[in-house]
Structure formats: structure tokens, C-alpha cells
Amino acid sequence: MARPSLRKPALFRPFESPANHNSEVFKAVRRFLLMGLVALVVVTTPVAFWIWSEAERHALENSKEATDHLANNVVGPLLDAEVLSGAPTAVERLDERLRPWMGETSVFEIRLWDKDGRIVYSDDPKLIGHTFGLPHEAQEVLDGGDVPANLEMQKDEVNTPNVENGELVEVYVPVTAPDGQKLVFETYYDDDGVRQEQAAVLFGMAPPFLLSLAVLQLAQLFPAVQLARRIQAYEAGRSRLLRRAIEASELERQRIARDLHDEVIQELSGLSYVMESEELHSPPGQRALFSDARRILQDNVRSLRAMTSELYPPDLNRLGLSGALARLGDPLEERGISLELDLPDQCELDRDRAALFYRVAREALANTAKHSRAAKAELHLHQDGDRSEIRIQDDGCGFDQSEGSPEGHFGLRIMKDTIGEAGGTLQVMSAPGRGTTVVARFGAGGNKVPSSFDHEPEPVPSA
Structure with missing residues (x-):
């Protein structure tokens, strides 16, 4: 039978130590904080997109309200017959009235449509009086619908060179002339105002929101540490109980093995010698009987000795x-x-x-x-x-x-x-x-x- 080379005795570590306990608690707390950080990212990402979307919607509503104010309070009262007919002096008067809006705000383009698709007024004089296909948003406004302002990549329906084909805010609102004629007022705004408002809302709400989540995480951290320590204490207690159960089992095995060796095996061994002596001094006809009995007894003694070896392990230390x-x-x-x-x-x-x-x-x-x-x-x-x-x-x-x-x-x-x-x-x-x-x-x-x-x-x- 092959025997291993045993140059050095085996080393044994303590079953558990306070350092191990603290390390396990630290690992549990670290996992808790990591999962909290992951949860923070998972929660804040959709919330940030929601805030961004809501800020955009709010900015577009403001743009529509500003356009509605411009159309009904500034442009509407000036829509007399001369303006509607395209008279140059009337158009020039309207240009002068709208010039501050074009210069001080981010308005890129202004158009005034009638129901036939004719441009009654535009900041581009070459378009005034021309008829184009009426945009479907303008038609919806004329039909009494509410068209929300939208921010998207705009494509100029009338192909004017001074309108940027980029991401712009497009607004359609109804306007009524003094004679009761219903028209559509169309404007384009730069998207910088919307983006600035979005950023302002997002960065204004982010600090208190993140601070609230951080406070919640810290508030949960202390119960988590206590829970980790309780679980660690439970595991340590279970380990101690297991160790004691193993020790008790080994002690009981040792006791049984000692009793077998010191009492039963010794007595049976003595009985074997007695039977051997009887075999030598018995009549020839009975010697075979004593020989068989002695052999069976010796086999049982060997079996008991093997059992004691199994019950009583060697000294592992x-x-x-x-x-x-x-x-x-x-x-x-x-x-x-x-x-x-x-x-x-x-x-x-x-x-x-x-x-x-x-x-x-x-x-x-x-x-x-x-x-x-x-x-x-x-x-x-x-x-x-x-x-x-x-x-x-x-x-x-x-x-x-x-x-x-x-x-x-x-x-x-x-x-x-x-x-x-x-x-x-x-x-x-x-x-x-x-x-x-x-x-x-x-x-x-x-x-x-x-x-x-x-x-x-x-x-x-x-x-």
C-alpha cells in the first residue's frame, strides 16, 4: 500500500475568529452599499429622464403661451383689411410692431396663414401673398383642434433659406382678425431656451432628490449592520453547537472503544487462551470442537479490534x-x-x-x-x-x-x-x-x- 510522505505535521486554523466575524460583517455591509448604489442608479436614471421630459413639456407649454400672447394681443388687433390684403404700408407697420420680438427673443420665423393656404404675413417679404399647401397642423388649428408645441428636426414646408433645418420649437396657434376671419399664427423658436430650462429644472431637483436617497440609504445602513452582526452571531453559535456535537460524538466513540478494548476484548482474549489450553488437554475427539470454537472466538476478537480502530480515530492534531x-x-x-x-x-x-x-x-x-x-x-x-x-x-x-x-x-x-x-x-x-x-x-x-x-x-x- 502506498504511503504518503509526511515530512511536516498538518496545520490547523481556528474554526472561527473575531477577525473573521468582523470581516464577514464588513463584506455584508459592502455588498449592501454596493447594491444600494446600483439601486440608486436604477432609480435615478428613469427619474432623471422623467424630469427631463417634464421640463421639456413645461418649456414647450411656455413657448405656446408666449406665442398665443403674441398672436392675440400683438398681431390680432393689427389684422385690418390692409394687412389681410397685403398692402406694403400695413405689412411694414406690422413688421415694426414685431421687430422687437424677432430681435430680443429666440423667434426665428413668423408666418400667418389663412384657410386657403395663403401666407398673409411673414417676416420674409417674398412669401407674403403666395399660396402653399396648408400644413396639417395649421388645418387642425383651423378645425378647432389644440396642437401642442413640438421640438423636433424641422423641415421647412415653404423652403425659405433663412429658416434653419434643425431642431426647433414649432408652434401653431389660432388668431382672429377684427373682422372675425380665423387665421393660423406659426412661429419657430430656437431650442436653446428649452434646453436651458430643462437643465435648470433637472439640476435644481437633482440635489434634494439625491440627498433624500442618500439619507434613506444611510438610515438603512445601521439596521443592515445590526442584522449582519446578528446573522454572524447566529452562524457562530451554530458552528459552536456543531463543534460540540462533533466533540461529543467523538468522546462517545472513544468511551465505547475504550470499554470494548479494556473489558470485552480482554475477556474474550483470555477466554481464547483458556480454550487453547482446553484444546491441548482435551480428549482427541473433542479437540476439533475446541479448535473451531477458538478460531471463531479469535475472528470475533479481530473484528472487535477493527471496530475499536474505527470508533477511536487517531490523534489528528x-x-x-x-x-x-x-x-x-x-x-x-x-x-x-x-x-x-x-x-x-x-x-x-x-x-x-x-x-x-x-x-x-x-x-x-x-x-x-x-x-x-x-x-x-x-x-x-x-x-x-x-x-x-x-x-x-x-x-x-x-x-x-x-x-x-x-x-x-x-x-x-x-x-x-x-x-x-x-x-x-x-x-x-x-x-x-x-x-x-x-x-x-x-x-x-x-x-x-x-x-x-x-x-x-x-x-x-x-x-
Whole structure:
């Protein structure tokens, strides 16, 4: 049987420490703050777009109100017959009245349409008196509809060179001449005013909004820290209970093993010597009977001694986990099963997890010896940072997992619950004629079985 090289004793870390507790709380708080920041971005992004949209709508309403005031209070009273007929003096008088609006505001273009599509007035004199296709917005206004102001890439319907084909505010409002004739007043505004109002509203509302969310986040931070500490305290308490349960189980095993060794095995060994003496001094006809009884008794003594070895594990602190696992091959050799070991020189596991790994290996190899009819078994122990794994595999008869675990695997079912409480996983994989594989893991990704175990386990090649 291959023996690992044990140049150094195994190292054991404390099961938990206050520094670990504080680190876990810090990680939980950091995750909480990170999720809060993500939530802040998720919430503020649509709110910012909503504020931007509302500010644009408000600015467009202001533009429409300004246009309506200009049309009905400035232009409307001047729409006499001369203006409607296009008389140059009347148009010049209207130009003079509107010139301050064109110079002091962001108005780019003014047009006055009648119901026939004729431009009654425009700041571009060449358009006055010409007839074009009436814009559908103007027709809607003439029909009594309410056309909202819109901000978009504008296309000049009458192809005037002084109107910028860009993003402009377009407004249509109705205006009534003194003679009762209904016309449409059309204006174009620069989008700078709308954008400035949008930015002013957004940056005005952003600080109090963000401050409110930050205060809410901080208000939740303190309960979150307290909750993290309570959860950490609960986990620490559960770990202590688990450690005490394991210690109590080991102490009970030691007591039973000591009682068997000091009382039952000693008495049976003495009885074996007595029977050997009786065999030597008994009549020839009875010697075969005494010989068979003595052999059965000695076999039972050996079985009891093997049981005490299983019940009373070696000192893990003295031998280390690798050294203790190496001793598990002795009972297998007595049954003709070879054990191949793949063990590291050092295994930095805390005492409790090392004990759990040892118990898994002991239970799995005991099942191999008693039930598998295997010729060869393998035991692999690996550790990579916080991740650790032990794997026991044999080339025995296996069993059908769909029918549940055999009665001999009851101990492993108990170990699965115990390891689960300690934060690890244990899986038993088997198939008829394909052997059995037992895998126990601790650390990151402990709930995921490695890809090499995603399918039925391959049997260990026969020696």
C-alpha cells in the first residue's frame, strides 16, 4: 500500500475568529452599499429622464403661451383689411410692431396663414401673398383642434433659406382678425431656451432628490449592520453547537472503544487462551470442537479490534489529516483491497473540518471493505486556497441510486447532513457494476459538483 510522505505535521486554523466575524460583517455591509448604489442608479436614471421630459413639456407649454400672447394681443388687433390684403404700408407697420420680438427673443420665423393656404404675413417679404399647401397642423388649428408645441428636426414646408433645418420649437396657434376671419399664427423658436430650462429644472431637483436617497440609504445602513452582526452571531453559535456535537460524538466513540478494548476484548482474549489450553488437554475427539470454537472466538476478537480502530480515530492534531487518512488502508489490506493515496504533505484545515473529512473517508472506506467486493480503492485529498475536497472511489459492485442508498451507507447519509450544517457538501455517486464515488467539499463553489463528476463515475481500474 502506498504511503504518503509526511515530512511536516498538518496545520490547523481556528474554526472561527473575531477577525473573521468582523470581516464577514464588513463584506455584508459592502455588498449592501454596493447594491444600494446600483439601486440608486436604477432609480435615478428613469427619474432623471422623467424630469427631463417634464421640463421639456413645461418649456414647450411656455413657448405656446408666449406665442398665443403674441398672436392675440400683438398681431390680432393689427389684422385690418390692409394687412389681410397685403398692402406694403400695413405689412411694414406690422413688421415694426414685431421687430422687437424677432430681435430680443429666440423667434426665428413668423408666418400667418389663412384657410386657403395663403401666407398673409411673414417676416420674409417674398412669401407674403403666395399660396402653399396648408400644413396639417395649421388645418387642425383651423378645425378647432389644440396642437401642442413640438421640438423636433424641422423641415421647412415653404423652403425659405433663412429658416434653419434643425431642431426647433414649432408652434401653431389660432388668431382672429377684427373682422372675425380665423387665421393660423406659426412661429419657430430656437431650442436653446428649452434646453436651458430643462437643465435648470433637472439640476435644481437633482440635489434634494439625491440627498433624500442618500439619507434613506444611510438610515438603512445601521439596521443592515445590526442584522449582519446578528446573522454572524447566529452562524457562530451554530458552528459552536456543531463543534460540540462533533466533540461529543467523538468522546462517545472513544468511551465505547475504550470499554470494548479494556473489558470485552480482554475477556474474550483470555477466554481464547483458556480454550487453547482446553484444546491441548482435551480428549482427541473433542479437540476439533475446541479448535473451531477458538478460531471463531479469535475472528470475533479481530473484528472487535477493527471496530475499536474505527470508533477511536487517531490523534489528528499529532498525526495531521494526511497521516490519519493513511492509516485507513490497514483494514482494507486485511480484506485484500489495495488503497491508492493522493495526499498533500500539508493540509491547512481547521480541526472540525479535518475531523469531518476523516469521518467521511473512514465511513466510505468501511463501506468499501464490507459491501463493495472491490479490488482497489483510491483516496484523494486536495486543497486550493479556501476550497478543499476529499474523494473516495472504488471499483466495486456499486448500487442503483434510484432505489436509494443501501443500508450500509446510512452513516454517510448522517454525514451528509452534518457536513451541510458545517457549510459543505457531500455526494455519493454510484451505478451497478461501476463502483462508488464519495465526494465531500468545503469552500467556494461547494454546492457545485466538479465537471468530472457530472456523469456516472468511472470505476477504478482493477489492479
